[in-house]
Amino acid sequence: MSFPKTYVDQMLLNWGDRLFHDPLRHLRAPRMSRGELRRDVRRMREQLARTLRRTPEVMVKITNRAAGAQGMGAVRRHLRYISRNGRVELEDQDGMTVLGREALHDLTNAWHLGGWGIPEESRRREVFNVLLSMPPGTDRQAVRNAARAFATEEFGDGRRYVFAAHDDEAHPHVHLSVQVRGPDGKRLNPRKQDLQRWRERFASQLREHGVEANATRRLARGETRRYPKQAVVHMTKRGEMPRYWRSKADELTRHALWAAHAAPLEAWQGVVHAMAGSQSADDRSLAALVTDFVQTMPVQRDRPDMGRIDRNEGGRRRNPLREHGLRHAERSETQRELFPDDPDARVER
Template sequence: MPFPKTYVDQMLLNWGDRLFPDPLRHVRAPRMSRAELQQDVRRMREQLARTLGRTPEVMVRITNKASSAQGMSAVRRHLRYISRNGKVELEDQDGMTMLGRDALRDLTDAWQLGGWGIAEESRRREVFNVLLSMPPGTDRQSVRNAARAFAAEEFGDGRRYVFAAHNDEAHPHVHLSVQVRGPDGRRLNPRKQDLQRWRERFAGKLREYGVQANATRRLARGETRRYAKQAIVHMTARGETTRFWRSDAAPSRALWNAHARSLEAWQGVAHAMARSQGADDRNLAVMVTDFVQAMPISRDRRGMRRTYPDELERRRIPLHERGSGDAKRSEKQRELFPDDPHWRMER
């Protein structure tokens, strides 16, 4: 018997929030109204559609972490770099544009002497250098517009920043330099969840400008590829050999454990959709199954099975036999729907 739509929506939110947690929602949000619940369900379905459709993922990261803590001398070098020594236009928090060496020198003087000021040498981080990037082929003007809107929303509290769009590489990207100390003297201290929020907001701004963009976590995509840091990229470009970093590292037990909960959540989503009354939802369950089977982590499971058979065997045990808090519900679901994709993916 198919599940009622309300139950399907609740299961979708329950499992989907483990894959795509909303970084903008307060952890102590009050009880949601029916309208808010429907809005969350709509958000989750849109997120699923983007992820299953393999919508291009945004990339947001903090660069030059070490040099950012060395005062105005390091800040000056970075501003020269992103402006190509004055040849690339810079834009600040007020929408003012700067081009040329004289304008660049005026900007660095204003940053060093104005506001809270920045010492020439410092042991504390004075500026965060943020890279906002999209895959090749993305409209470059839209990336710039989205970066401008993102910076205004995230740092538009009087904090000083400048950004520059680089068009000389295949990936359209924007370099954003933000002063750590705001007008009230408080210092930025972004954590991992803040970076995810930045990705979500940048992707949202891109969609507002007509660019399909997504911002999911690597675990939700079953991604196992290791990305080289900027220093490694530059070393490789110079023909130097790295001693410790390897892009083709063998799968590990920790890697499997990190992805296990996400795979479990995908199984829950497929289970909810497979028992829906709507044909579109049932088709979505098949798409989820295909998506999971095509994940890099799924392709690596053969190597993991040879190395860690006991761990993988434990993951095949149903939830109710592992003592999970969802034991009764999981046992009933398996008994009622033995041919459901929720269980097929565990075999």
């Protein structure tokens, strides 16, 4: 049985939103015209193609999110750090450059005394420090230009900011310091969905500047690699052993990761179902590529041993996920559909 093109496009948007965007966006969106539908389908297919090619992923991170209250003292220290005490050029929201100690001193005075001002000591965060980064080998000038365009697009409402591009590490990256208060006094308060939007906009600007870049969630790619926090990195460099950090996941963590990937795997299965039933030979070929992509995800390499039976003292089979209040990974129908020949994907009842 083959599906008409309109049905395939609508199913692709439905499951694609669950993978790459807000899974409930399609419920809130108004009815689209044919032109809007074609535009969104084209974008979704481009997103799908980038993901299957494993296009390099952008990193956007707020580096002072866990910090406590900060005032101008902390802001001044960070601006000295990203400018290497005036040796690295800063660029502000108006395109003006700041270079040298005197220019840096004038900038910090302007932030301290101008506009809403930043008090020397504050019980609230006054500046967000954002890191924009790409993998080694990416064109550094393109990263800088994309960061400038991103900052203008996201914060170009009169909010003050400066950024500096660093070339002293393998990863091309830009430090962006944005004042919390905007020209109307409203405070910037980024949430998880805002960070994802920032990633998507930065990736879009990179593509505009000729750099292949993607911004998908880790779950959509089946990623399981665990990255240590900065405190752990510094402890390791000092030769200290972190008390709670382990580079390799234990059995409970692997069960939790497998369970967390159930919804994305279901969405990938929906994409495969729609494309495999398409009248287009290209779509059917794409369904095979998606299946190969999912089967080679890192989560497959790190999945727990579902076939191992571990019994408690009473002789009953233990369920570590249920014991810790987590979702039972072994009950995923989608995982069994995607991997029918995998003995670890079968449920023992």
